Amino acid sequence: MNVFLSPEMGHIALIIGSCLAFVQALLPLAGSYTGTVRWMQMGRSLACGNLFFVFLAFLCLSNAFLSDDFTVRYVAQNSNTLLPIYFKFSAVWSAHEGSLLLWVLILSMWTAAVALFGSRLPLQFLSRTLAILGLISVGFGFFLLFTSNPFERTFPLPPIDGQDLNPLLQDIALILHPPLLYFGYVGLAVPFAFAISALLESRFDSAWANWSRPWTIASWCFLTIGIFLGSWWAYYELGWGGWWFWDPVENASLMPWLVTTALIHSLIASEQRGVFRSWTILLAIFAFSLSLLGTFLVRSGVLTSVHAFASDPERGIYILLFLSIVVGSTLALFAIRGPVLMSTSSYSGTSRETFLLINNLILTVAVAVVLLGTLYPLISDAFGLGKISVGPPYFNFFFVPLTFVLLIFIPLAMRSSWGNVSTKAVSSWLMQPLLLSLLLGLIGSTTLAYWVGEKGNSLLAIVTMTCVSWVFVMILKDFRDKIKSSSFTLLPVRYYGMVLAHLGVAITVLGAGLYAASGIQRDVKMGIGDYAVLGGYTFYFSDIKRDRRSNFSFTQAEIIVSKEDREIVTLNPEKRHYFSNPQTMTEAAIDPGLLRDLYVSLGEPLDDDHWAIRLHVKPFVRCIWLGGAMISLGGLLAVLDKRYRRRKICSQDRANLSVQSASEI
Amino acid sequence: MRIILFAPLMVFFAIAILLWSALEREPGKLPSALIGKPFPEFSLTKLSAHNQYLSAEDLSGALALINVWATWCYACKLEHPYLQKLASNGIKIIGINYKDNRKAAIAWLERLGNPYSVIIFDEEGSLGLDIGVSGAPETFLIDKQGIILHRRVGILDQKVWEKEFSHYYSDSWE
Numbered sequence: 001m002n003v004f005l006s007p008e009m010g011h012i013a014l015i016i017g018s019c020l021a022f023v024q025a026l027l028p029l030a031g032s033y034t035g036t037v038r039w040m041q042m043g044r045s046l047a048c049g050n051l052f053f054v055f056l057a058f059l060c061l062s063n064a065f066l067s068d069d070f071t072v073r074y075v076a077q078n079s080n081t082l083l084p085i086y087f088k089f090s091a092v093w094s095a096h097e098g099s100l101l102l103w104v105l106i107l108s109m110w111t112a113a114v115a116l117f118g119s120r121l122p123l124q125f126l127s128r129t130l131a132i133l134g135l136i137s138v139g140f141g142f143f144l145l146f147t148s149n150p151f152e153r154t155f156p157l158p159p160i161d162g163q164d165l166n167p168l169l170q171d172i173a174l175i176l177h178p179p180l181l182y183f184g185y186v187g188l189a190v191p192f193a194f195a196i197s198a199l200l201e202s203r204f205d206s207a208w209a210n211w212s213r214p215w216t217i218a219s220w221c222f223l224t225i226g227i228f229l230g231s232w233w234a235y236y237e238l239g240w241g242g243w244w245f246w247d248p249v250e251n252a253s254l255m256p257w258l259v260t261t262a263l264i265h266s267l268i269a270s271e272q273r274g275v276f277r278s279w280t281i282l283l284a285i286f287a288f289s290l291s292l293l294g295t296f297l298v299r300s301g302v303l304t305s306v307h308a309f310a311s312d313p314e315r316g317i318y319i320l321l322f323l324s325i326v327v328g329s330t331l332a333l334f335a336i337r338g339p340v341l342m343s344t345s346s347y348s349g350t351s352r353e354t355f356l357l358i359n360n361l362i363l364t365v366a367v368a369v370v371l372l373g374t375l376y377p378l379i380s381d382a383f384g385l386g387k388i389s390v391g392p393p394y395f396n397f398f399f400v401p402l403t404f405v406l407l408i409f410i411p412l413a414m415r416s417s418w419g420n421v422s423t424k425a426v427s428s429w430l431m432q433p434l435l436l437s438l439l440l441g442l443i444g445s446t447t448l449a450y451w452v453g454e455k456g457n458s459l460l461a462i463v464t465m466t467c468v469s470w471v472f473v474m475i476l477k478d479f480r481d482k483i484k485s486s487s488f489t490l491l492p493v494r495y496y497g498m499v500l501a502h503l504g505v506a507i508t509v510l511g512a513g514l515y516a517a518s519g520i521q522r523d524v525k526m527g528i529g530d531y532a533v534l535g536g537y538t539f540y541f542s543d544i545k546r547d548r549r550s551n552f553s554f555t556q557a558e559i560i561v562s563k564e565d566r567e568i569v570t571l572n573p574e575k576r577h578y579f580s581n582p583q584t585m586t587e588a589a590i591d592p593g594l595l596r597d598l599y600v601s602l603g604e605p606l607d608d609d610h611w612a613i614r615l616h617v618k619p620f621v622r623c624i625w626l627g628g629a630m631i632s633l634g635g636l637l638a639v640l641d642k643r644y645r646r647r648k649i650c651s652q653d654r655a656n657l658s659v660q661s662a663s664e665i
Numbered sequence: 666m667r668i669i670l671f672a673p674l675m676v677f678f679a680i681a682i683l684l685w686s687a688l689e690r691e692p693g694k695l696p697s698a699l700i701g702k703p704f705p706e707f708s709l710t711k712l713s714a715h716n717q718y719l720s721a722e723d724l725s726g727a728l729a730l731i732n733v734w735a736t737w738c739y740a741c742k743l744e745h746p747y748l749q750k751l752a753s754n755g756i757k758i759i760g761i762n763y764k765d766n767r768k769a770a771i772a773w774l775e776r777l778g779n780p781y782s783v784i785i786f787d788e789e790g791s792l793g794l795d796i797g798v799s800g801a802p803e804t805f806l807i808d809k810q811g812i813i814l815h816r817r818v819g820i821l822d823q824k825v826w827e828k829e830f831s832h833y834y835s836d837s838w839e
Contacts, residue, residue: 296684382686612777
């Protein structure tokens with residue numbers, strides 16, 4: 001077993017996998033131009049072969065971690081014999097080399113999925129798509145092999161024990177966060193490859209949009225879960241109580257998410273009405289480009305970041321070069337082929353097309369804001385103004401109002417109809433919900449003010465509640481109307497998905513807005529027997545103890561929280577000292593609740609019997625992640641819709657047709 | 666109309682060139698235009714007292730690190746234990762609390778310990794602008810006369826210290 005899964009075997013498997021990807025990039029593409037059906041058909045088996053070998057390489061690296069093989073340098077740098085077994089496994093993707101291998105593995109998985117589920121696609125289109133995915137795989141495979149080989153051994157003297165996994169990463173959410181995020185990032189390669197194939201064939205009908213949609217939504221779902229999981233991790237692990245920090249690496253995941261959100265909506269319009277075609281293609285290109293840019297920012301270290309665990313400018317050069325070639329040539333192709341994508345059908349005034357366009361514009365502006373803010377230190381530096389970073393105030397200033405405007409338009413797009421709609425028809429169903437949501441907003445903020453004090457009456461709280469009520473009122477009204485004219489079971493699954501996802505967005509905004517408006521915190525000095533009061537809760541410091549677990553020792557406080565003489569919960573915040581690392585980690589203790597979180601983190605000892613303690617009361621903070629879960633679930637329902645499994649028969653004819661036309665070329 | 670279609674390509678190349686130039690500059694080791702020049706003049710309050718003013722003269726007198734930090738900066742928290750260690754070895758560290766909240770900053774130090782001999786409270790980021798701060802954390806080294814000798818962007822740890830800072834200190838001890 002061990003000989004079979006040795007690091008050398010992994011290295012060889014990776015080389016074979018990359019070679020297969022290379023063939024996959026050339027042969028089907030050549031076949032699609034010469035009309036050689038056999039070459040085109042090879043794309044699918046090559047994709048599966050590539051997955052087999054890359055997976056083997058990944059197994060070999062995992063095996064090296066699980067068997068504590070410290071002769072492998074990457075293992076020695078990121079693992080340790082004391083590490084619990086599940087962290088040994090997650091340590092595989094904890095640093096640059098391994099996470100890149102995971103990246104390549106996931107790309108192979110998506111490619112194989114396209115090969116397997118893409119049987120309804122015309123052969124020529126499928127083979128070109130697979131070739132482009134192969135090309136991306138080659139780029140990253142070579143990057144891995146030449147600059148960041150995870151299988152390198154240390155000779156002659158391997159260390160007796162490893163350096164241990166970064167304590168920040170020793171957490172359950174961090175086992176899942178990177179793979180999920182990568183599934184999202186890398187999955188965007190599929191709509192990207194679809195867009196290139198469409199440009200190559202100048203084919204851009206509603207069938208194309210229909211093919212692209214499930215892949216786009218699926219990767220968007222992964223991205224959503226990944227981002228929200230990361231934010232949840234940051235919330236409880238970093239010990240600050242915040243949930244989003246506008247860190248460059250967070251922004252790097254937010255930008256593709258925003259673009260993909262726009263893409264999903266633009267694809268709908270393209271499929272249903274044949275509009276926004278150039279725009280849809282462009283979004284598909286940008287979504288993947290931004291995920292490559294994210295990889296570049298994380299890996300090159302051009303921006304200092306929380307997440308800069310493994311950065312190296314030389315690797316940055318490779319990624320940048322790759323990015324330039326891939327994106328540059330795609331955009332050039334877009335510039336040349338673009339005109340044939342001009343849309344045909346018309347729409348006007350207050351139609352769904354208009355509202356989707358507005359939503360798309362808002363999302364695009366949001367991306368531009370985030371991109372500018374993220375790259376600003378580099379821009380100002382290039383113009384000789386020094387490296388100035390903009391920080392959270394800038395992002396909040398632009399992003400928060402944009403979010404509210406977006407919320408206002410979301411239900412409008414859902415309620416309106418396609419085509420030519422008069423303004424009058426819209427305003428007739430607008431007034432009632434508008435007044436109702438204003439009323440709900442005021443009632444809500446008054447209630448909040450009664451509950452958490454005057455902060456509940458702030459402008460932010462009122463605007464948040466009004467906008468959120470607006471989305472809820474409109475969506476529920478729409479739902480009621482739909483049920484009246486149809487029935488529960490007759491409504492398509494994707495409709496439920498849409499409702500759930502948009503309500504999720506509203507819930508997330510509700511959580512974020514109310515948390516920002518009315519969250520309170522206090523830093524106090526406490527010893528045994530002390531108590532502090534915050535937001536009506538009494539925090540009683542009852543005990544402190546020291547102990548150890550397998551790879552760290554810890555100090556744990558016991559804090560009893562009560563309200564109006566009723567004991568609510570006992571919280572145990574911790575401070576951990578990892579044996580292999582001088583870093584101290586804070587483990588906050590949280591009493592979660594839908595309406596409020598109580599959050600306590602233990603700071604440094606101030607003297608022999610007193611500690612610095614941070615207390616938070618955070619109303620509605622859970623809603624942020626609840627909304628995130630709803631958004632992802634909504635996306636999942638949309639992917640499962642049977643609409644994407646139709647059209648097999650007609651595409652079969654098209655396959656024959658396009659093979660013929662290919663041979664004519 | 667055709668020209669518009671080239672716009673995305675142009676924007677992309679502008680960004681690519683920008684990123685390229687950023688890589689050339691070697692992140693983290695920014696040669697500041699200020700190196701070899703005296704620390705710029707300023708008049709800002711102490712973090713601990715809003716009525717006590719500090720100026721550039723207060724910084725000179727000994728070889729010292731000037732560390733830009735803030736409570737909103739996560740990397741500063743990671744850097745902090747190492748600063749504590751330096752301070753306990755007798756290295757003088759002056760803090761610039763950058764674009765921060767006074768109360769929060771004081772609480773932060775109470776919680777994590779205070780390695781700074783004195784802290785300049787730069788609420789507006791005006792001093793940060795003068796010395797070209799890119800973000801926190803960032804560390805400058807000044808000599809006895811208050812001349813800037815070195816600048817480091819990002820976390821200062823053992824490795825960086827040995828590579829970029831320690832030789833200044835061994836020189837001065839000789």
